[in-house]
Amino acid sequence: MLQVTPLKAFSDNYIWMIHAPRDPRRVVVVDPGEAGPVELALRQRGVELGAILITHHHADHVGGVERLVAGRPVPVFGPARESIPGNPKMLSQGDIVELESLGLRFEVLDIPGHTAGHIAYVGHGALFCGDTLFSAGCGRLFEGTAEQMTDSLAKLARLDPAILVYCGHEYTLSNLRFAAAVEPNNRAVAEHRSVCEERRAQDKPTVPSTIALEHSVNPFLRCTAETVKQAAEAHTGRKLDSTVEIFAAVRGWKDNFKAAS
Numbered sequence: 001m002l003q004v005t006p007l008k009a010f011s012d013n014y015i016w017m018i019h020a021p022r023d024p025r026r027v028v029v030v031d032p033g034e035a036g037p038v039e040l041a042l043r044q045r046g047v048e049l050g051a052i053l054i055t056h057h058h059a060d061h062v063g064g065v066e067r068l069v070a071g072r073p074v075p076v077f078g079p080a081r082e083s084i085p086g087n088p089k090m091l092s093q094g095d096i097v098e099l100e101s102l103g104l105r106f107e108v109l110d111i112p113g114h115t116a117g118h119i120a121y122v123g124h125g126a127l128f129c130g131d132t133l134f135s136a137g138c139g140r141l142f143e144g145t146a147e148q149m150t151d152s153l154a155k156l157a158r159l160d161p162a163i164l165v166y167c168g169h170e171y172t173l174s175n176l177r178f179a180a181a182v183e184p185n186n187r188a189v190a191e192h193r194s195v196c197e198e199r200r201a202q203d204k205p206t207v208p209s210t211i212a213l214e215h216s217v218n219p220f221l222r223c224t225a226e227t228v229k230q231a232a233e234a235h236t237g238r239k240l241d242s243t244v245e246i247f248a249a250v251r252g253w254k255d256n257f258k259a260a261s
Contacts, residue, residue, distance in 0.1 A: 002124045004166060006205050007037040012170040013060050014205065016128060017041055022103025026050035030121070030128045031168055035064030050102050054078035054088060055130025056118040061168060062086075075099075081117025091119060111156065113149025114139030120156070126164045127211070129156060134167045135209040136192070137175030138220040140255065146248035150223070153247075157221050161212035172196050172206035178257050179219050182231045182250065188216035223247045 003019040007029075015037055016030040028051045032038050042049060049072060054062055056079060065076060065086040078084035080092040091097065093110035106123035111132045120129040131139035132149070133156050141149060176193040183189060192213065196206040214221050222228045223246040232249040233240050240246045 001164075002126050004126065004164075004208075005041070006207075007041050009034045009037050009064075010060055014166075014168060014170065014207070015064075016166050018104065019047075020050055020099075020102035020104060021124075023050070023101065026102055028053060028099065028102065028104060029068075030166070031055055031061035031130060032064035032068055033058075033060040033062065035067035038064060038068055049074050051097075051099055051104075052076045052086065052088075053097065053106070053121055053128065054084050055120060055128065055132075055168070056115040057082040057084055058115065058131070061130060079117040079119040081112075082115060093119075097121065097123075109155060111152035113144035113152045114142060116143040118144075118152075122159065122163070125160075125162065126166060126208070127156065127159060128166045129168075131168045132156070133165060133214065133218075133220075134169060134175055135165065135172040135207050135214065136179045136189070136217045136219075137171055137254070138218075138251070141251065146251065147244050149251070150244045150247045153220055157211065157215065159211050161210065161215070163211050164208040165210060165214060166208045170205060170207070172209075173200060176217065178254050179217055181257065182219040182253075183222070183225075183227050186217070186227070188213075192217050219250055220247060223250065 005017040007015040009015050013033050015032050018028040020026045027047050030053045069086045076086035076088040078088035080090035091108045095108040097106040106121040109120045111118050111120050114131045179189045199206050223243050232246045235253050236249045
């Protein structure tokens with residue numbers, strides 16, 4: 001299993017620092033929206049930056065790249081369909097990131113929806129999925145369509161249930177409040193919310209999650225569940241005939257959701 005350290009950035013971003021299995025002196029970072037937290041971690045841990053992985057082009061995921069690569073011969077990897085700083089190697093579905101000297105290998109998945117060219121990295125029992133899949137939630141549809149996001153989430157949902165899900169933000173508690181509104185009788189949601197409240201009270205991350213857990217608590221992975229379908233139809237006041245329609249209704253509901261105080 002990978003050793004992965006969360007580095008806090010901005011108000012709720014996570015930059016993931018992957019410790020190289022083959023070389024403990026080097027690390028890989030995922031989505032460095034700020035350079036400062038990475039530079040600090042490198043100094044404190046006495047390690048060197050070995051590579052940068054980017055999932056999508058939003059500034060809070062790429063803003064630190066140029067500073068981090070300045071004066072460093074560090075490879076950058078990013079989505080082929082998006083503009084990424086740092087002269088990256090452009091990747092798309094089925095490509096492999098092979099960092100042999102670090103003992104790291106990741107398969108690339110195309111997961112558009114949040115952005116048009118969003119990608120994910122899968123390997124070593126871990127999924128780095130940026131802003132497509134969150135714990136108990138998913139990203140907003142800034143550039144893609146409901147159909148694209150439904151397909152992307154289904155692709156991630158088919159991964160090994162034990163895979164650890166490393167997403168880009170600490171959104172879990174707000175997502176679980178919405179999940180409870182969609183499925184008020186979902187015991188897994190209530191139990192996970194209790195666990196996450198305790199973790200946040202101790203200033204600990206609620207992620208990584210697992211694919212298995214997301215199948216239980218994430219309404220966006222549960223659009224084929226009758227309880228989610230019924231809730232979406234009740235919210236919209238109309239019959240919904242497809243998984244895409246159900247997803248779109250739930251996503252629209254979440255976009256405007258305010259939990260009761």
